[in-house]
Amino acid sequence: MTIQDLIPLGPKTTMRIGGKALYYAEILTEKDVEEAYAFAKEKNVPLIVLGGGSNTIFADEVINALVVRIKNDEMQINENRVTVSAGKILGSFLNDLAVKNLDLSALTGIPGTVGGAIFGNAGQGAKGIWIDSFVESVTAFVDGQWKIFSREECDFRYRESAFKEMTPAPIIWKATLRVPSRPEADVKAEIERLIKKRIETQPHIKTAGSCFKSLPDGTPAWQLIDAAGLRGTKIGGIQISEKHANFLLNVEKGTFEDAVKITGLIKEKIPEIAGIEMRFYDTEGRLID
Numbered sequence: 631m632t633i634q635d636l637i638p639l640g641p642k643t644t645m646r647i648g649g650k651a652l653y654y655a656e657i658l659t660e661k662d663v664e665e666a667y668a669f670a671k672e673k674n675v676p677l678i679v680l681g682g683g684s685n686t687i688f689a690d691e692v693i694n695a696l697v698v699r700i701k702n703d704e705m706q707i708n709e710n711r712v713t714v715s716a717g718k719i720l721g722s723f724l725n726d727l728a729v730k731n732l733d734l735s736a737l738t739g740i741p742g743t744v745g746g747a748i749f750g751n752a753g754q755g756a757k758g759i760w761i762d763s764f765v766e767s768v769t770a771f772v773d774g775q776w777k778i779f780s781r782e783e784c785d786f787r788y789r790e791s792a793f794k795e796m797t798p799a800p801i802i803w804k805a806t807l808r809v810p811s812r813p814e815a816d817v818k819a820e821i822e823r824l825i826k827k828r829i830e831t832q833p834h835i836k837t838a839g840s841c842f843k844s845l846p847d848g849t850p851a852w853q854l855i856d857a858a859g860l861r862g863t864k865i866g867g868i869q870i871s872e873k874h875a876n877f878l879l880n881v882e883k884g885t886f887e888d889a890v891k892i893t894g895l896i897k898e899k900i901p902e903i904a905g906i907e908m909r910f911y912d913t914e915g916r917l918i919d
């Protein structure tokens with residue numbers, strides 16, 4: 631594993647915002663994971679795990695942390711049981727499974743990695759299908775130890791998991807999923823249908839996806855943001871999307887501060903709005919919500 635200094639983080643996130651990581655490394659092996667953990671401990675800095683960067687933004691200055699990007703991407707199939715590395719890009723995973731007559735199409739259109747999806751139990755809306763319904767077990771490195779978590783131990787809920795609550799942040803390494811069989815042509819047709827629907831309803835340029843969670847009763851955040859008249863609102867270079875009011879767009883060299891201000895405005899105008907989905911890291915590597 632090579633540790634690099636002062637690597638720009640903006641290009642590693644879909645929102646394209648962020649300063650530089652004091653330390654940065656790409657992680658390919660279990661040994662890399664252990665070395666990264668030891669390095670962060672020795673330097674006394676937080677270890678921030680990055681998958682595809684599709685739900686994350688960083689502060690604009692130097693982030694005093696070791697940021698590690700998970701890049702392992704192997705996959706093994708044994709009938710309906712699939713073991714996949716956390717760094718595998720979810721979209722290519724779905725396509726690779728389709729060719730083997732396996733159907734994970736419910737997760738179509740979610741950017742990022744398998745590890746990121748497990749961490750935040752990615753999926754459709756509050757009443758839809760989430761990745762947890764396919765998970766059998768997850769292997770993660772937790773505070774210096776390798777552990778295997780059963781599905782129950784992962785404690786999945788809507789956009790939540792046990793991993794999200796762990797300090798220091800765990801590194802999800804691989805997962806075993808049970809994936810239903812379906813003919814390749816049907817899976818591919820469904821993937822295509824869902825991608826078309828997404829293109830019609832969601833923006834895909836410089837965004838980190840849904841910013842806020844749905845309410846516990848299932849009311850989507852975009853409805854509340856819309857009802858408060860905030861659709862299209864712009865602060866600095868960040869705009870609440872006209873197309874989907876729960877998406878923030880970096881329209882004109884937006885900054886971290888602009889993004890924090892606009893989420894603050896949404897929370898102020900809509901106090902009932904539920905927890906934030908996007909991950910905002912400040913210069914000390916702490917999460918802001």
Ligand SMILES: Cc1cc2nc3c(=O)[nH]c(=O)nc-3n(C[C@H](O)[C@H](O)[C@H](O)COP(=O)(O)OP(=O)(O)OC[C@H]3O[C@@H](n4cnc5c(N)ncnc54)[C@H](O)[C@@H]3O)c2cc1C
Pocket residue numbers: 644678679680681682683684685686700716717739740741742743744745746747748749750751752753754793799800801802803832833834837838839840909
């Ligand atoms: C256009 C667009 C549409 C989207 N649509 C959806 C949607 O329909 N449903 C949905 O759920 N989400 C959606 N998202 C949000 C995002 O794609 C998901 O949250 C995705 O699962 C994040 O994966 P990632 O690898 O990019 O995570 P990152 O953004 O890299 O990280 C997100 C969090 O996960 C943690 N993490 C990532 N990998 C690991 C790992 N291996 N071990 C431990 N922690 C890890 C990070 O530390 C961070 O806190 C959308 C985003 C965009 C840009």
